[in-house]
Amino acid sequence: AQSVTQPDIHITVSEGASLELRCNYSYGATPYLFWYVQSPGQGLQLLLKYFSGDTLVQGIKGFEAEFKRSQSSFNLRKPSVHWSDAAEYFCAVGAPGTYKYIFGTGTRLKVLA
């Protein structure tokens, strides 16, 4: 069965610092991989996606993620965090041939001024 693990429940960084949010998945082949961001009381906004090809993908708001097959990971990074990045971040997996996503439990990001 597919599963997604986001090992960090909370992360706090200072504004301007770099960020890396971890995501590990369990699936027999390469799934579709996604990162979403959710602000309080809002829905989820797609940051980026990986289907195949180049393992480093660029997204919106200056985010990027790297797919590492050997580690079953899809970590999200940003070189310099802005206060407006404070939100909850979800990694999701979609298996080819199905249409539902499996989400991780999320990482809540706090940004210190």
Added chain:
Amino acid sequence: DTGVSQDPRHKITKRGQNVTFRCDPISEHNRLYWYRQTLGQGPEFLTYFQNEAQLEKSRLLSDRFSAERPKGSFSTLEIQRTEQGDSAMYLCASSPGGAGSPQHFGDGTRLSIL
């Protein structure tokens, strides 16, 4: 692109009452999904439509839950005889055809059961 629209944004009801939520997907999207999100958790899949056909239902969707998508446009999710455990955010998403098309989410309906 007006995005996925959900109504109402908030619903407060007494235990045992029936509630209905509406989702209007992005107009050209033929796939529509419902998820449930509880506090501190990621969204959990409930059901999926392709056009008007409901193609998959999660075991989370008990007999008290029913979803429809008449004419393949908007969708409704009804919960009958609500229980305390139904309190959650109900999220709707839509996507166009094509393998791996990313899902676009609405802002959700937050349900509170008194």
